[in-house]
Each structure stands twice: as C-alpha cells, then as structure tokens.
Amino acid sequence: MQYKIGDVAHILGISTDLLRYYEKKGVVTPSKDKQNDYRYYDAWDINFLIDCLWYKNFGFGIPQIAYMVSDCYYGDLISVLEEKQTELMDSIHHQELLLRRIRQHCEQVIRVRDLVGKCDLSPSPEVVCFFNRYDTFYDNSPEMQKLAKQWLQYMPFLQRYFEIPLYPERVGGHQYSWGFSLAMEYVEEFSVLVKPPLIHHPEVECIHSVFKSSGKNAFSPKHIDYLFDYAAENGYTPSGNARGNLVCSVLDEGALTGFFEVWLPVTKD
Numbered sequence: 001m002q003y004k005i006g007d008v009a010h011i012l013g014i015s016t017d018l019l020r021y022y023e024k025k026g027v028v029t030p031s032k033d034k035q036n037d038y039r040y041y042d043a044w045d046i047n048f049l050i051d052c053l054w055y056k057n058f059g060f061g062i063p064q065i066a067y068m069v070s071d072c073y074y075g076d077l078i079s080v081l082e083e084k085q086t087e088l089m090d091s092i093h094h095q096e097l098l099l100r101r102i103r104q105h106c107e108q109v110i111r112v113r114d115l116v117g118k119c120d121l122s123p124s125p126e127v128v129c130f131f132n133r134y135d136t137f138y139d140n141s142p143e144m145q146k147l148a149k150q151w152l153q154y155m156p157f158l159q160r161y162f163e164i165p166l167y168p169e170r171v172g173g174h175q176y177s178w179g180f181s182l183a184m185e186y187v188e189e190f191s192v193l194v195k196p197p198l199i200h201h202p203e204v205e206c207i208h209s210v211f212k213s214s215g216k217n218a219f220s221p222k223h224i225d226y227l228f229d230y231a232a233e234n235g236y237t238p239s240g241n242a243r244g245n246l247v248c249s250v251l252d253e254g255a256l257t258g259f260f261e262v263w264l265p266v267t268k269d
Contacts, residue, residue, distance in 0.1 A: 002040040005030070012049055018062070022052060025066035058084060097189065101157055112247045112259045115210040119230040122208035124243060124263035128187045129161045130198050131179035134172065136217070147197065148180075157186040160246040162260070164221045166238055175221050181245060201243065206263035207231055210247070214255040227264045240265035 009016045022028050023039070028048050030039040041049075048069055055065045060080075068080060132139045132148050151158060161181035165171045182192060194200050207230055211223045224242055231238055244262035251257070 002031070002042055003046070005039045005041070008041045008046060008049070011046065012053065014049075014053070019049070021062060022049065022066060025063070025070065027052060027066050027070045059088070060084065097157070105156075108261070109248050109259075112210045112261060115261075116212055116259070117209070117226065119207050119209045119227060122206060122263070123203040124201065124206045124208075124265065126184045126203050127161070127181040127201050128184070128192060128194050128198055129179055129181035129201065131163070131177040133178040134174040135176060143197070151180050151182075154180075154182060154186065154190060157190075158182050162219075162244055162246070164224060164242040166241050176219070204240065204263075204265045205267075206265050207236065208261075208263050210259060210261050212252065212257050212259050214252065214257040219258070219260075223260070224262055224264065227262070231264070231266055235269040236266040237269055238264055239267045 003011070005016050005019055008019060019028075023030060028041065028045040030041045030045055032039055051069050052065050055068055056062070060068065064080070068077060072080065130147060130151070132144050158180045159182075160178070162176055162178050164176045165174070168175055171177075182190075186192075187194065192198075207227050209224075209227055211226075213219050213223055227242065228238060230236075242262055242264045244260055247259045247261050249256060249258045
C-alpha cells in the first residue's frame with residue numbers, strides 16, 4: 001500500500017513541510033510519479049517517520065533526529081541518548097530552582113502587606129550584592145556594565161537591592177544606592193566569585209520592617225525615619241546602613257506602589 005504525502009501527514013499528524021524536510025535529510029525516500037511528481041510513501045517509510053516522532057518527543061531537534069534515525073551508528077546513538085539525559089537532568093534542576101524561587105517570592109509578597117509600618121527584631125539575610133545606581137544616577141563604567149550584564153543572567157534569583165547610608169557624607173553624599181543582591185543559597189548554586197565590587201553582607205541583628213512608596217521618584221530615606229524612632233524608644237543604636245529589597249510593585253489605593261522590605265543594623269545600648 002502506498003500513500004500520498006497528504007495522507008501521511010494526516011496519519012501522523014505532522015506537516016507536509018516536515019515530511020519534505022525528512023526526505024531532504026534522507027530519513028525517508030518516497031517514490032515519485034514521473035508524470036506528476038507526486039510522492040508515495042509505503043509502510044517502511046512511515047515506520048521511520050514514527051521513529052522521528054518518538055525522538056522528537058524527547059526534545060531532540062529535527063536535524064539531530066534525522067541523524068539518529070538514518071545515519072547513526074550504535075555507539076553514537078548511545079552517546080547522543082546519554083547527552084540528552086544530562087541535558088534533561090540540568091533542565092529539571094533548573095525548573096526545580098525556579099519553583100523554589102517563585103515559592104519564596106510568593107511567600108514574601110503574601111506577608112509584606114501586613115508588615116507595613118511595623119517593626120520587629122530580626123537578623124538581616126546573608127547576601128552578596130553590588131551597586132550600579134546612586135540616587136538617580138547609574139554607574140555606566142565599562143566594569144559596571146559588564147558586571148550588570150553578567151548578573152542579569154541570574155534573574156529571577158536575584159533581587160532589586162538598596163541601601164540607605166547611615167552617614168551619607170561618608171559615601172559621597174548620596175542618599176541611597178541601588179543594585180542587585182543574591183541570597184547565599186544562589187551564590188553557592190551559581191558558583192559566584194565574590195570579589196570587589198561585589199560585597200558580602202553576613203547576617204547582623206537588625207530592626208526589620210516593610211514600607212511602601214507610591215508614585216514616580218517618591219523613594220526617599222524619609223520612608224524609614226520610623227525605624228530610627230523605634231530604635232531610640234527601645235534602647236538600640238543604629239550601627240550600619242539600612243538595607244533591603246523591592247518585593248513587588250502593585251496598585252494600592254489606585255496608585256502604583258512599591259513594597260520594600262528593610263533591615264536596619266543595630267546594637268543594644
């Protein structure tokens with residue numbers, strides 16, 4: 001029994017273009033009617049095409065499938081299959097990391113709204129960070145551009161990170177700095193080399209809170225004045241720059257609003 005190309009496409013649920021591609025690569029060799037140039041496939045050809053679909057569902061690319069089905073020795077096939085196993089394992093691991101990260105983010109988003117304006121004592125997370133923006137000005141030096149490009153590849157595992165200097169005059173007079181941070185679990189996962197201008201911040205005792213800021217260019221050190229009030233009222237002395245991250249931006253009371261989690265290092269008086 002012979003079948004036209006359209007019939008085979010319907011039998012296998014694939015396009016005629018793909019059938020022509022497999023023919024071009026020598027996977028199948030349908031006979032041709034010399035009078036009308038119609039292609040005719042037999043059961044032998046369809047068997048090879050089914051093999052192609054088998055491998056396609058493992059995620060092999062079409063050129064690789066053509067090689068595996070029609071031009072691959074036994075040992076080479078084993079090598080290709082083992083390489084695909086490694087690729088799939090890497091992909092599964094990455095998907096597991098993404099699942100962990102989105103769960104972390106979801107938990108963070110869920111809890112921040114109830115923490116707005118409230119203070120507690122909590123150690124700051126251990127992170128590695130760097131800064132590429134001071135107030136509203138970006139550092140566009142070649143070194144910083146290169147570093148930022150490298151770190152953007154870590155999304156969505158990194159976070160938007162800020163610091164508000166305890167003594168602005170000691171850090172060039174700027175009121176705040178922005179950049180990116182990675183939690184240590186991801187620093188280790190991605191084998192990040194920690195050297196300047198990267199900064200490692202260990203856990204330290206802090207006053208912890210969440211504040212929000214609505215509108216363009218509204219972010220200000222004044223948003224955390226209440227942390228210093230809390231410190232004074234409870235016998236703590238601020239001992240380092242306030243640090244934190246942007247958790248999310250959402251519509252809140254009709255305005256686009258950022259929710260920021262913040263830690264202010266302190267010592268007990």
